[in-house]
Amino acid sequence: MNNNQRQSCVDNMSESLFDLVTAHVKLNNPDDAFAVMNEWIVDGKDPEDGEYEFLFIPDLTATN
Numbered sequence: 001m002n003n004n005q006r007q008s009c010v011d012n013m014s015e016s017l018f019d020l021v022t023a024h025v026k027l028n029n030p031d032d033a034f035a036v037m038n039e040w041i042v043d044g045k046d047p048e049d050g051e052y053e054f055l056f057i058p059d060l061t062a063t064n
Helices: 003-026 030-037
Strands: none
């Protein structure tokens, strides 16, 4: 997996979680919105705002 693919995965994850948080806020579900937000936030910070490394495991379903 190259760096562009990894960044695409991180972008997709952050956008998906943001959309879900937004949906819960609109539905007046603050506890659920907070729970989803905590799936992304690390030690109170957005991991893309600092020195944070996303780890990727090899695709164990891929055939060579």
